Amino acid sequence: MTAIVVPDGSEFGINNLPYGIFSVPGSEKAVGVRVGDAVVDLSKSLGDSVFAQPTLNAFMARGRAWWIEARARIVELIETDAVPADAMHPLDTVSLHLPFEVADYVDFYASEHHATNLGRLFRPDSEPLLPNWKHLPVGYHGRAGTIVVSGTDITRPRGQRKAPDRPTPDFGPSLRLDIEAEMGFVVGVPSETPIGTDDFENHVFGVCIVNDWSARDIQAWEYVPLGPNLGKSFATSISPWVVPLLALEEARIATPEQVPEPLPYLRESRSWALDIELTVEWNGHEVSRPPYRTMYWSPAQMLAHCTVNGASARTGDMFASGTISGPDKNQRGAFIELTWGGKEPVTLGDQTRTFLEDGDTVAISASAPGPSGTRIGFGTVTGRITPSP
Ligand code: MN
Numbered sequence: 582m583t584a585i586v587v588p589d590g591s592e593f594g595i596n597n598l599p600y601g602i603f604s605v606p607g608s609e610k611a612v613g614v615r616v617g618d619a620v621v622d623l624s625k626s627l628g629d630s631v632f633a634q635p636t637l638n639a640f641m642a643r644g645r646a647w648w649i650e651a652r653a654r655i656v657e658l659i660e661t662d663a664v665p666a667d668a669m670h671p672l673d674t675v676s677l678h679l680p681f682e683v684a685d686y687v688d689f690y691a692s693e694h695h696a697t698n699l700g701r702l703f704r705p706d707s708e709p710l711l712p713n714w715k716h717l718p719v720g721y722h723g724r725a726g727t728i729v730v731s732g733t734d735i736t737r738p739r740g741q742r743k744a745p746d747r748p749t750p751d752f753g754p755s756l757r758l759d760i761e762a763e764m765g766f767v768v769g770v771p772s773e774t775p776i777g778t779d780d781f782e783n784h785v786f787g788v789c790i791v792n793d794w795s796a797r798d799i800q801a802w803e804y805v806p807l808g809p810n811l812g813k814s815f816a817t818s819i820s821p822w823v824v825p826l827l828a829l830e831e832a833r834i835a836t837p838e839q840v841p842e843p844l845p846y847l848r849e850s851r852s853w854a855l856d857i858e859l860t861v862e863w864n865g866h867e868v869s870r871p872p873y874r875t876m877y878w879s880p881a882q883m884l885a886h887c888t889v890n891g892a893s894a895r896t897g898d899m900f901a902s903g904t905i906s907g908p909d910k911n912q913r914g915a916f917i918e919l920t921w922g923g924k925e926p927v928t929l930g931d932q933t934r935t936f937l938e939d940g941d942t943v944a945i946s947a948s949a950p951g952p953s954g955t956r957i958g959f960g961t962v963t964g965r966i967t968p969s970p
Contacts, residue, residue, distance in 0.1 A: 786825065
C-alpha cells in the first residue's frame with residue numbers, strides 16, 4: 582500500500598479526481614484517476630473489469646449511481662493510504678491516450694460575444710446575430726473520427742481558399758489557421774428519448790477542454806449555406822482528463838439572463854452554467870483568458886436541444902460549447918477575433934502573429950472553483966502545427 586501526497590494548491594486534489602486512459606511501457610491501457618501529480622491505476626485498485634479497458638466508455642455507460650459509488654471508493658482508498666503500490670504511477674512516467682471512444686460530435690455556438698464578433702467579421706453588412714440565435718443553441722455536426730488527444734501534432738490542412746478580391750478559389754495550405762477554445766461535454770448514459778434539462782446530470786459523465794482547430798479561409802468559402810465542413814473536420818484536440826460532473830457542483834452558476842425566455846424544453850429549474858476560467862497560451866505566451874461563465878446557453882440546454890427531435894444519444898457522444906469569448910478583447914477564444922480578422926496582430930515576445938504558423942504551439946488550460954476555496958483543474962490541451970505535406 583502507498584500514500585499519495587497532494588501538493589499544496591494542486592488543482593488535482595481529492596475533490597477533483599478526473600479520469601483518463603493511460604499506459605506504462607510493457608502494459609495495456611487502463612483507466613486511471615489523477616491525484617496530485619500521480620495517476621492511480623483503477624484496474625489494479627478497484628478490482629472491476631470496467632477499468633481494465635482502453636476507453637472510459639464502459640465505465641461511463643454504467644450510470645450516475647455507479648459513478649458516485651466509484652468516486653467514494655477512490656476517496657476512501659486515498660484517504661486510508663490504501664492504494665496498492667503497483668497501482669500508483671508518477672504522472673510524468675505514463676502515456677495518456679484519447680480518454681473515450683467518440684461516438685457523435687456536435688459543436689455549438691453558445692457564446693453571444695463570439696457569435697457577435699464572428700457575425701461582424703463574416704457578414705459585415707448585416708445584423709451580427711441571426712434571428713434564430715436567442716431561440717435555440719445553434720450547432721453543427723462535427724467529425725468524431727478526427728478528435729485527437731492533447732499532444733497530437735496538427736497537420737496544416739489544405740483546401741479551397743478564395744481571396745475576397747478574386748472571382749474564383751485556388752487550392753493550397755490554409756493561410757488562416759486558427760483555434761477555438763471550448764469545453765466539451767461527454768455523454769455516459771445513452772438515451773432513445775429526449776433528455777430534458779433536469780436529466781442532464783444522469784446522462785452527462787464529465788467535461789474536458791476542446792481546441793476546435795479552424796481553417797478560416799476554407800471555412801469562409803465553404804460554409805454557406807450548410808455550415809462548417811472541411812474548415813473544421815481535419816482535427817479537434819481534447820484534454821486527456823475528463824473531469825466528472827460530480828466534481829463541478831461548486832462551479833454551477835446561472836446563465837446570463839435569457840431574453841426572450843426560451844421555449845419550455847430549454848428552461849432549467851437550476852442552471853448548469855459553469856464558472857470555468859480558461860487560459861490560452863500561444864508559443865508559451867498567454868494571449869487570452871476566456872470566461873466560460875459568460876456563455877449564453879448552458880450545456881444542459883445544448884443536450885436538451887440535441888435530443889428534442891427524437892435523435893438518440895450514445896455513450897461517447899461529445900458536444901462542445903463553441904468558442905468561449907467574453908466581452909473584453911483579452912477574453913476572446915479564437916485568434917480571428919483576437920486579431921480582428923488578422924488586422925490587429927498580437928505580440929508573442931519578440932514576434933507577432935495573426936494566424937498560426939508552422940511550428941507554433943497552442944496550450945489551453947482550464948479550472949473551476951471547488952469546495953473550500955480549492956480549484957478543480959481540467960489540465961491542458963496542447964497541439965503543434967506541422968507543415969502541410
Ligand atoms: Mn467550434
